Amino acid sequence: MSNAFEPRIVVLCCNWCTYAGADLAGTSRMKYAPNVRLVRVMCSGRIDPAFVLRAFQDGADGVLIAGCHPGDCHYINGNLKTMRRYPALETMVQQFGIEPHRLRLEWISAAEGDRFVEVVNEMTEQVRALGPLAWKQRSAVADLSGSPHAG
Amino acid sequence: MSHYATPMMEVPDMIVESGGRTLDLCFQCGTCSGTCPWNLVRDFRVRDILTRAQLGLEGYEGEDLWMCATCNACVDRCPQGVEIVDLVRTIRMLIAETGAAPKTLRAVLGSVQSNGNPWSGDRNARMAWVKDQPVRTFDGTHEYAYFTCCTQAYDPRNAKVVRAAVRVLDAGGVSYGFVGGSEACCGDAVRKTGAETNFQNLAAHNVGLLNGLGVKHLLVPSPHCLNTFRKEYPELGGKWQVTHVVELLADLVMSGRLALKNAVPLKTIYHDPCYLGRNNGIYDAPRDVLRAVPGLELMEFGHTREEAVCCGGGGGRLWMETPVEERFAVLKLREAQARGADAVVTACPYCISMFEDAKTALGLDQLQVLDVVEVVAAAL
């Protein structure tokens, strides 16, 4: 593989809609950028904002939160909580100095394999254009814990 | 010699690679052929071309390829979303590269290359239609830049339309100026005949010119200019707002800024230009304008609006020979006459030319061919 920058995008998604939508993209043999890794939770309501922060901390260049369309939640309205959390999370993440396109919220139903493909491809290109986030390098803090007393 | 046909896959591959991506979607239901107006006058099956092209069988590149008037009726109805007109254009382009374009077209393309217009008109005489009428040249402060269609600039019949347009726009207090003679053909018909390089040259010239003049909003008299400026120029750097004269007229008339006081006691029948109607969805604006003309009666053809039959002048057909009995314009004038119309009204320079020719061929002296703009000018 070449050394060109390949974005690493973590997708935090629900089991019933978006994960199934990604399954449908698979069974329909659609093709999309191989830059995403899905982490499945049962409901997008389970997506703790800490998961997003952790992904960035780990080195993700982008994070996609995805769940059922409002009104279609398998758990009645778990996704509404995600919807409510997102605006402040978006602001906070940007306050940390992370560019807007790196975090995204999308509603993708089990029937929208094509939408999943579209979002993944689009986000991959947007993040590619932004370049690496490189959190670990750019936020590296010198480890000063070494002490004569330590151990 | 056997009669078996052997598929040659280089052909479809080449078409697809050259932009005809929907070629393989055709499942040969025949809706296109069944729709095509050519079958009113002679046998022409576009499906045949597509099927042959899909399989790389001889015949896709035959003379029939140049029949298509790009009226888009088949594309609208195709259940498979095959971009038939685009495919025809792509195949023409591939054939034209081999120098096999019809002779008459070659002359037209030569003129476009040397004169910037298809009418063999002198490049410097583009504003000759003005005669002694005072007109304004676009200076960057005007809201609209009026882009004169080549056919209006060089064809004496259509020049009357643009002179009428000046009177109407002035009466409506419109802030506009003419681009002024240095423009080149918009290139729509040129592109539809497959002369892609020619088109690109024209477009580059126009984009440079209009952007240089600071044009924001183009006013165009031809649906062909409208279509190509709206849909094809943006990706070539021409990102202007584009309005057809008839849209602006409807706006002026409906808002009361243009008063139509004189009665025009004509029984008119309106012909939908394909590039105004089917391609851009403008059906009501011309009708609204005509209905606002005092004393005027508006009639409809049997097939109208989305289903209107083409005049036969698009896709380069304007410059190709068609026997009188095979001209759609002839059919349409006969229908207009049968319905008792005094005038066929339309909103496209090509339609005007095609109808005037048909009128002469049929000797229908009492039937008038008019542009909406001319009707409005008469009503001022």
Place this chain on the structure above:
Amino acid sequence: MGEEKKKLQLALYWAASCGGCDVAVLDVNEKILDIAAAADIRLWPIAMDYKYKDIEKWADGEIDVCLFNGAVRNSEQLHLARLLRQKSKVMVAFGACAAFGGIPGLANLHSRKTIFEAVYGYTASTVNPEGTTPQPTLKVPEGEVHLPDFFDDVYALHQVVPVEYFVPGCPPTPDTIMTAVNAIVTGNLPPVGSTIASNKSVCDDCKRKKSDKPKVEAFHRPQEIRIDPEICLLEQGLTCMGSATRGGCGALCPSVNMPCRGCYGPMPNSLDVGADALAAMTSIVDAGDEKTAREKAGALHDPLGTFYRFTLPVSMLRRAPKPVQGGGPPTL
């Protein structure tokens, strides 16, 4: 047991702090006498003169307990932290700054360069036409003079030296202090690494009334509304950090109509205090569609500053990224 029990050897030190923690120690009032009776106070810069040399002379482990307040953000503070660690049996991160980085920790959104640019450059009260900034070393006719080196990052104490106990608070309340002191004096100490405070949140001590299904209609800042003294502050739309903050303070701020600002730090089982607070506060915003959610939850002012007011250096992301410039380790 005729021999008098050896008095507790106590050191108190301040690093990047406002002095409030030291004042808080005095704030235990008459109990300070109990402390004095039980302990020899060997070091307390706010009250007593001292020299580095004096400390260096102590034997390793000579000090029983060092209460270290303030964050570590320059080389002098780091030096003293290491030195006192060496001399002390028990190191206590005292107060929010030592425990979590505290308010100075918000400097992690910037770097030394940008901080100097502001402080010695463009703040309203700065007059510095020569653009002088502090330099660690300066040659003068008399020789070289040194200033502590200012770091790019603010550290909590345990991020630079091992720490046995944490006493949170800005400052720790007298009760918290006495709990800690008593534990030390009696030797009745919790497991190493413990925080001397509650395992429950501030809500546990808060007397305000909560609905069964709390809702936030809109977010406000305290000065914008007339605060009902009875009802849960979060339900009134104030960004009260109580539910995401370790208790032990007795819910002092909420009891006087001020939303909790989180100075006792994250809950023991927390992943990230900002995530905790954000999820809780916005999940209950009364919004059923995206537009309303954006209007209401999006109106939460300065989420980062609100949620990490005292804890940015110990949070998951810890700081804002620095511009990419050739990489390499950050300047200290």
Place this chain on the structure above:
Amino acid sequence: MEPRIGVFVCHCGTNIAGVVDVNRVVEAAARWPDVVHAVEYKFMCSDPGQGLVKDAIVKHDLSRVVVAACSPRMHEPTFRKACAMAGLNPYLFEMANIREHCSWVHEDKEAATLKAIDIVRAAVAKARLLEPLQTRFVPVTQKVLVVGGGVAGIQAALDIANAGTKVVMVERAQSIGGHMAQLDKTFPTLDCSACILTPKMVQVAQHPNIELMTYSEVESVDGFVGNFTVKIRRKARYVDEAVCTACGVCIEKCPKKVPSEFDEGMMPRKAIYRSFPQAVPGRPVIDKESCTYFKNGKCKICEIFCEPKAIRWDDQDQVVEEKVGAILVATGMGLIDPHGLSQWGYGRYPNVLTGLEFERLNNATGPTGGRIVLKDGSTPKSVAILHCIGSRDRNHKEYCSRVCCMYALKFAHLIKEKTHATVYNFYIDMRCFGKGYEEFYNRLLHEGVKFVRGKAAFVTDQAANDDEKGKLVVSAESTTLGEVLRVPVDMVILASAVAPQKDAEAVARQFGMGLSPDGFFMEKHPKLEPFSTATDGVFLAGACQSPKDIPDTVAHGAAAASTALSLISRGTVEVESATAEVLTDFCSGCKVCQDVCPYGAISFHEDTKLAEVNASVCKGCGTCVATCPSGAIVGRHFNDRQILAQIDAAFLWE
């Protein structure tokens, strides 16, 4: 004790191995900490594949199992069962999806292999932290709700009821019967539709195990598999069912006429009406919207003539509650709105009909008593039947409606039989796939029906020559001939597309189902579970899932019934084990969780000041877990540590 993880990588034939280098995945997995066993196999879901897992659990003392294969939505239950059989708690199993999410969506083999390794690594990271969970069961309510009284619902209801299980059938029209009741004959056997359907309708009404609620609609659905609570709105009928004798005098006397839905608006019905003469139940209802009395307070003629005094003007809608163990959705299909079909002349020319309009025209109970006539009453001499109108058409519905070819043949036969008219079929492809269908097509060829292979482009009344004058002209290319035809006819029948019911989206939402891209209800698996949905305990029957003809609809209804019955007779149902749990040490009773729980499963204890999760109500969505500001709720099987481990392992970050 360190976990002992076994990793099993599936080839899925070439589905995975054709793109992903499975050996490299195995090699990588073998190097990870705690992985003590890593192998690949052709088909992991096969018996020998499952055997590999079972044997390895015993032989290698595995405490965790990771299978890298297809979607967990497909085979997680399979492998959980295999683990359990080998004595491993099924929740110590984790699945890595390297097919749907990897080999099927990528072409670059290197990138796909690296991605597969990442996916498996993340699964292993999670597996390492998995904890055993107790499987829990609750009893199943011994009753089934059937929504929709068309032939699918009727078949299903009878099958279930005959097996001894109670059924509640809800139908929103006045009568059951559905579209099949509108038909005259059925293809290819030409059975009389009413003759075969009405006995079944009567059986439904009389069955001791079936409670029939017509003129009723499901209002809300709560609960979960085995334990649904359904609210049903029984619309006011204004006719006392207990008193009415269904004599029909009221209908006869009612002066108010409105277009009949059952007759596709081709003939009127009264304001007090039954859908059709053989309606079940036979007792009429008053349509409040059209009734003169309800409009202006005058009339009451029905009441005057009603001998048993069954009219009740003060009747009110009632909402009844039913508890059921399973729900069978059989809400059927609709038809495409014909007004978008103007190029084929619908709405413009009176003698252009949709298929269902022709059904009514041809039906003995229809507007003409079954005479096939033009609008002017004369008999057509020629008829064109246009196939694929709105079907197989990206401008309308992309799918094949599946029934049109055959009913077009049936129409052709009936027209020939009744009128001796010339009949033309304009088609793209003849799709005669069922039993006896091709034979029927052949029979029609014998009968002299004309077939033109070419889709009708348009229908016009603009005559091009004298033969066309006064006729409808169909323009189409005969693609076999290479000739564009203009065929003048008297009548045009559009085989217009079958479509989802107009309210399919709302209904899907109500029952927690999804919609397929075509707008029909989405089945759990297109091949293996076409009658189940993503919501356990909710089943699909008939054309609500996709267009179907009668034999397929009946078969689908019976299959759905047997699946529902197997749930009912199992008696108990496994409920979510991966529920939420409050850590009392950290809970301060802030009550935020109570607000966010979609099921009201969390309660606050005044005495302890703690939140508590009711595990039998909790569905394990985890919303409270993410919301709890105190880190005091754990989501089993998806806990923070497990998810963070997955995120940490999602890429090789360095």
